[in-house]
Amino acid sequence: MINSKELKDFVSSVFIIKKDGKRERFDINKLARSLINSGVNYKDIDFIVNEIQKKVYNGMTTDELKENIYKILKKIDRDVAENYYRGIILRVRTSNNQFEPFDKEKIVKALVREANADINIAKKIADDVERELKKMNVRYLTAPLIREIVNYKLIEYGLEELRHNHTRVGIPVYDITRLIKCGNRENANLLHNPESIHKWVADEAMKQYALLKLFPKHIADAHLKGDIHLHDLEYAATRPVCLQHDLRPFFKYGLKVDGTGLHTSVSKPAKHPEVAIQHAAKVLMAAQTNMAGGQSIDEFNIWLAPYVRGLTYEKIKQLMQMFIYELNQMYVARGGQVIFSSINLELEVPDFLKDKPAIKGGEVVGTYEEYEEEARMILEALLDVMLEGDALGKPFLFPNFIVKLRENAFKNENYGLLIKIHQLSAKFGIPYFINMFPEWQKINTNAMGCRTRLSADWTGDAEKDTLRTGNMQWYSINLPRIAYEAKGDDDKLFEILNDKLELVKEALLIKHKITLERLYKDKILPFLTQKFDGEDYYRYEHTTKSIGFVGLNEMVKYHLGEELHEKEALKFGVKVIEYIREYTNKLKDETGLRWSVTQTPAESTAGRFARLDYKYYKEETLSVVRGDLNDINSLYYTNSSHVRVDAPITLSEKILVEEKFHPLCNGGHILHVWNIERRADPDVLLDLTKKISKRDIGFWTYTKNLTICENCRKGYGGLLDKCPNCGSESLAKYSRITGYLQNINNWNPAKKQELKDRKWWI
Template sequence: MISIKDFTAKATEFYVIKRNRKKEKFDINKLAKSLINSGVNYNDLDQIISEVTTKIYNGISTDELKDIVYNVLKKIDKDVAENYRRGVILKVRTSEKEFEPFNKEKIVKALIREAGADKETAQKIADEVERELKKLKVKYLTAPMIREIVNYKLIEYGFEDLRHKHTRLGMPVYDITKLIKSGSRENANLMYNPESIHKWVADETMKQYALLAIFPKHIADAHIKGDIHLHDLEYGATRPVCLQHDLRPFFKYGLKVDGTGLHTSVSKPAKHPEVAIQHAAKVMMASQTNMSGGQSIDEFNVWLAPYVRGLSYERIKQLMQMFIYELNQMYVARGGQVIFSSINCELEIPEFLKDKPAVVAGTTRGTYEEYEEEARLILEALVDVMMEGDAMGKPFLFPNFIIKLRENAFKDENKELMYKIHKLSAKFGTPYFINMLPEWQEVNTNAMGCRTRLTSNWTGNPEIDTLRTGNMQWYTLNLPRIAYEADGDDDRLFEILEERLELLKEALLIKHEITLERLYVDGLMPFLTQKFDGEPYYRYDNTTKTFGFVGLNEMLKYHLGEELHDSKEAVKFGERVIGFIREYADKLKEETGLRFTVTQTPAESTAGRFARLDYKYYKNQAETVVRGDLNDVETLYYTNSSHVRVDAPITLGEKVKIEEKFHPLCNGGHIMHVWNIESAADPDVLMNITRKITKTDIGFWTYTKNLSVCNKCGASAGGLRDRCVNCGSEDVAKFSRITGYLQNISNWNKAKQKELEDRRLPKI
């Protein structure tokens, strides 16, 4: 048999007669390329070319040459022979939307580069994939199709680790179509619009990435099974959660919304109150693009007080109206949302700020103690604006409006303003209250989002501990499942609890290291890392890393046979469980120097997810305690955190006595909800309740009034109504507080809608 090398040396003597009768030198490389594109195995190439070359002669026609090649191929691989006769070439549609011939060397290079395979393994897999592709009768291949076959071969040969690294992320066409047509209800604050569709698709890819590339398999599996919940997985690789802002650096040095001034216009320090208001909104807007959770301004009315000196009350009210509308109409947050915003306000200038220089227009003018009257007017104006609602009479959904109640809250000088605040509670249920009177609340405490809490017990400096920092991340324990697995054994219950805490600790430390890298190595969040007076704006070292939990009530019901409202013994055991988590966090704080805390998880979707998974995997146990309709698993839910269940047959006083036990333990965030106050929406009644609550250990609470607003005539009425009380229209929007913020209930998931149906007002 003549060798290819020998034939190549003589190839200049051979001519092929083309169909147009022109002569062309025979090119063995052209023949080889044609054979490869038809799907010939590289190992068969020499044999085929050698046999073909023994049959050709000088002056052969192209048709005769093709017949010879076809007949030779037919003896080796009929499918390839047919590909050659039809002129079929294996083409690949690439991610750049181009077509190119299949080249198995690209598989080899990808396996080495992406998965860390050795050359021999990569070549073996590529050869196998090529053989599989030749059997396919398709017009063209796609890169995802080839990758799927590569991954299949990796699994077939036992290379699971390589497959894990080489896999492709994304969503099925069906799921994307479903999102386009009907959206998602995982987050009630996320409206159905083109931006949210893009976010949902991107989120799914990033969630898959986090579970494959960020967290080790045992943590990812624990999340998928429902032992734990890793919140904000879509941002696990890129962002921290929430931030409590201080406006003074921006009022002193100006505003760079990109953090550098290289990509956007730079503002000088605000000289006029209108500009200061806009800057306050833009600070939260800019930070929201760097973070996954809520944006809050602590001491909001204090920072703005110097800017409104000398203005009439009507002018101040107009400024506050502008601010509120900015936050409710800027669709700039992730996926076309408004900013998930909060503001913390003071009735008086707090002691720790009285002697601090008042920053205004790039300079300072006296101290904040001198602006107490202006701060009070700002707070009153905010109350009045929120009392009026929007142009249709609906409540403003943002910002979460938080009032700090310090020692003088109920003094005569604050009586009128306090009454107004409770009048707003009676009308819309808008305000939240922080009880600053217990000693464990420290010098300063603030809240943001659904309940995330910072207090001045980290370094002892209230500004360092509570301003320009926030929650890095919280991850959550499934408490009822621990009870199912412990099966009545106290010792085993706490062993499992510690094992699950170890998982959360590992996950939080991974997120901590990743966030450090994104902030200070990759420079991904320049707004947060921009410097003022040589210090980064974001005090990342002071952020909280937080253990959350869901379903304490159901854990107790299964483990003890009693719920929180049933007995003092149940409450004491609940304290023991949450106390164990707090002790674990405190010990970890000492060991690592990081700010580990405990929070009552809001669980907008997690309370339902845990219940559904437990009903699937622990059905016999779960069906005895899970809440919702067993005939519709989508409605199943657990009670949030350490709350008593929403329809517990107790008085408000009894509810307070139970839930106050857990607020000092949950130093990373807590809340008490007083649901469905529309039947008792009297400002005097609510104000009296507030006075009593401040004498307890309840640290943070809100009164929730359900509300129905007619989309036709704009009339609003308390309660969840199917028909307008004014015009009779059935086109009615219904609002309530889902976990920590007001939203239209049509956007809620079915589990939270079922919880809403179950809620009742304890006897007052």
């Protein structure tokens, strides 16, 4: 009988005859590896190797060897035996839900195509990945799994840049399940429904794409760490933000909602008022497919005035009712929401439009100066519709209802309209006011959403500066963190601030370049680039690139030990925002682009910055952050340059503080007069409006909190816990979040905490 040593010596001298006739020394280690790759359990390897050593002989063919191994394996595990005998056939479930044999050449091609990898490196990675896959006991592979293993190998080889370009974006299964069950609270206008779930999933993929592909690592890292905030990341690759519409081109030439007329029906210019109203609503609906933010129509009642000449007031009211319901029932905007819309309205025809041709049905029908009475009737009809509310008595949440107050606003002939406007404020807290009295407001100024603003301060041409253009994008700076890092040093603070401004500038220039490509190279925004009289509808060259900021109050509190409503802190706060404004003014000269400073609405950013600072600068944050420290999600900073919502000051003192910043924030600003329900008297509010209009406040609104009983449908001022009429606790509560009214059930925890903290101002 041969002993084990003799057997090993014999086996080591054995040669196997390969299929091509060549001789190869029998290798026990190679045999063991092939068995492992076939899925053989480690504990069975020694037994199989020993059995084969007893059967192998000099001159044995590979087929004979394979047949012997197969017979032994069959006694242990038939499936493993079949794997071995046929050779391991890896199958891959592809992205189009088909099964294909694994092909490592696809890895090579992908690495070369997607990551610009050297062909030899790509082949080496592919070989390694194939070996790894064969070790796995996985019958069917997926493309994402293979990509993960490729990326792992790239990291293993120190090829981080290649991995960065080759990575896959997506969202974990757990997170999708959570979205389906619980929804998301980043945008209060986005309700929990099947469409919003799809949007949130798509948004996450596009956000990852933007951070991986569009922005360089230092900008992406600054966003992720909370130094800055890149708003609307999900749209960074595809579209700009806000747009201020002019209805005249559509009333003159007709409507192509797809911008080309090739995919949808084309309408001739509206001849009848009902059609004009529908076209106005459809312009907002169509444009939101090309834009990320608010859609607004400036001079709304002026453009429509020619269409209502000769109509009774009741007919005009019915038309306005149709428009308001269109905007509140077109449940078709991104992710299943109504369109985030605004209309800017006039008490009189402004001077810059008086001699302009009035358009109706494709024809000129005089000048707009001739239609002032019709414009006033449209405004009054809109007010009556908004005052009535919907069928259940709820307020119409859209459009944002913006009234411009020009030099003749407070004349006696406007008293009736002004009282109705303030009745609407007293009942629902809906209207916004643009104060055109300060000289810095120029010929025309308008608003497009929460506060984004255009004024005739760019070329001096009111139409080019404020119509058919908008805000390309705004990105924001975390001001409190700058104070934490400066540690009380003024020079250091402004040095760090300048560094953050440079980051935001770079990010905005990247977005500018991307948007130019989407508009004019890829041509995926056809509604914006459709031409009227040889000119693109969208005046992109006049769009604003805006730098926003969050937490000025907390910055000065940490830096000086005072808050914004205190004398020295206010002086320093103004100095900070003046620095930002001077920076943007210099950028205009350097780049030829339109730069501005905006008060960031910060619906989610105020909470995000606070949470990140609590994580990375906990000790510093404790002395300034707002919210409940036992609930991290409730933490927040004060929006932009506002005083904190419960500052121990009067409304007059608040105005004196916040008016310092409105002329500086030429990209957008707002004064919030919170919680007016205790004294919601139209005459009191009108008197307050007259006083505010004498100050440097450019844009403001009165917020009235509301409770609507879902049982008896009655409405009450204030945020109640029980219906006074029927005792029901099933209540819908409404208040203004940053710049629009919405049900507070849809708010994020930080904004809910801010709501609790808001002070009664009048």
